[in-house]
Amino acid sequence: MNPFDILSRVERFVLGHSPTPLEHLRRLSEQLGGSRILVKRDDCTGLALGGNKVRKLEYLIADALARGASTVITVGGVQSNHARQTAAAAARAGLKCELVLARLVEHRGSHYERTGNVLLDRLFGARVHLVDDAKAVARKIEELMRDTESRGERPVFFPAGGSTPLGCLGYVRAARELLAQARDAGERVDHIVVAASTGGTAAGIHVGLRLASAPCELAAICVSGAAREERQSILRLSGEITGLLGVAPVDDSLLAVRDEFVGPGYGLPTDAMIEAVTLCARLEGLLLDPVYTGKAMAGLIALVRGGAIRADETVVFWHTGGTPALFAYDDELRNTVT
Numbered sequence: 579m580n581p582f583d584i585l586s587r588v589e590r591f592v593l594g595h596s597p598t599p600l601e602h603l604r605r606l607s608e609q610l611g612g613s614r615i616l617v618k619r620d621d622c623t624g625l626a627l628g629g630n631k632v633r634k635l636e637y638l639i640a641d642a643l644a645r646g647a648s649t650v651i652t653v654g655g656v657q658s659n660h661a662r663q664t665a666a667a668a669a670r671a672g673l674k675c676e677l678v679l680a681r682l683v684e685h686r687g688s689h690y691e692r693t694g695n696v697l698l699d700r701l702f703g704a705r706v707h708l709v710d711d712a713k714a715v716a717r718k719i720e721e722l723m724r725d726t727e728s729r730g731e732r733p734v735f736f737p738a739g740g741s742t743p744l745g746c747l748g749y750v751r752a753a754r755e756l757l758a759q760a761r762d763a764g765e766r767v768d769h770i771v772v773a774a775s776t777g778g779t780a781a782g783i784h785v786g787l788r789l790a791s792a793p794c795e796l797a798a799i800c801v802s803g804a805a806r807e808e809r810q811s812i813l814r815l816s817g818e819i820t821g822l823l824g825v826a827p828v829d830d831s832l833l834a835v836r837d838e839f840v841g842p843g844y845g846l847p848t849d850a851m852i853e854a855v856t857l858c859a860r861l862e863g864l865l866l867d868p869v870y871t872g873k874a875m876a877g878l879i880a881l882v883r884g885g886a887i888r889a890d891e892t893v894v895f896w897h898t899g900g901t902p903a904l905f906a907y908d909d910e911l912r913n914t915v916t
């Protein structure tokens with residue numbers, strides 16, 4: 579059976595708007611000297627200000643409901659977009675939500691713990707538990723699982739980024755959506771650039787492209803760790819996804835993982851990120867975010883300027899959302915506003 583037919587049989591709890599738009603960034607393309615730059619607007623997935631986690635959550639929530647869960651427990655950084663989208667998805671599905679948020683980024687003030695995504699988490703009715711480190715995260719999750727069970731309720735745990743093989747199916751499906759959309763619009767897709775953290779989004783897209791035999795290179799831009807580890811995560815998840823679909827592993831020769839745009843670390847600003855956020859805002863009225871898409875777009879800009887993406891090629895920037903975090907970085911961004 580066609581792998582996409584298998585995929586279409588997996589239960590999905592519809593949360594988002596799809597297909598998301600595919601748009602031409604004309605002024606940015608001109609400014610950078612030629613390569614045709616398109617944007618896949620997964621910042622417009624529709625739920626809770628959008629983002630990539632919505633597509634994963636459609637599968638994760640369907641599974642949680644099928645298992646009779648009452649409460650979703652998940653983890654992330656303080657300004658986690660995944661946590662915000664999970665809180666909204668849980669609300670929509672009538673589930674309770676517990677968020678364990680770790681202080682992963684140093685030297686952020688108290689404003690950072692009140693605004694942006696955290697503000698929205700609380701608005702969606704999630705209980706927010708702020709903790710200091712990975713050990714405390716594990717302890718808190720255990721405690722919440724135990725407490726929920728002791729009340730006779732059924733908890734379900736979603737790992738960071740919703741990156742289980744099941745969740746990643748959202749991006750296998752999305753890759754197919756993009757290819758169909760590009761074909762209908764008469765667009766060639768030579769390259770796709772996407773931000774990568776837990777790697778589930780890149781893995782899903784990677785598998786989707788290869789199952790469709792698309793001659794398209796995928797550049798996964800790291801926003802936290804090193805390329806070696808990120809590549810391992812993406813390939814491990816890719817293997818689990820093809821395993822879940824019952825198809826042969828896919829070839830990885832068109833996958834590039836790059837870590838030269840991370841800067842000093844996860845969630846820490848870089849000049850190239852600020853340039854990317856500012857360029858997109860001023861040339862296209864397009865909002866990026868400081869943690870993920872700003873660094874991924876910095877990568878795309880460098881690849882176009884350096885000629886790795888040629889002037890006669892088309893690149894799709896896969897926008898994964900994250901814009902609520904902009905408000906938690908007001909100091910850095912205010913200083914660039916002239």
Ligand SMILES: *Cc1c(COP(=O)(O)O)cnc(C)c1O
Pocket residue numbers: 629630659660739741773774775776777778779780867870871898899900901
């Ligand atoms: C979570 C997130 C990513 C990274 O996705 P992974 O599947 O974890 O690699 C990228 N961009 C934004 C805005 C995100 O919130």
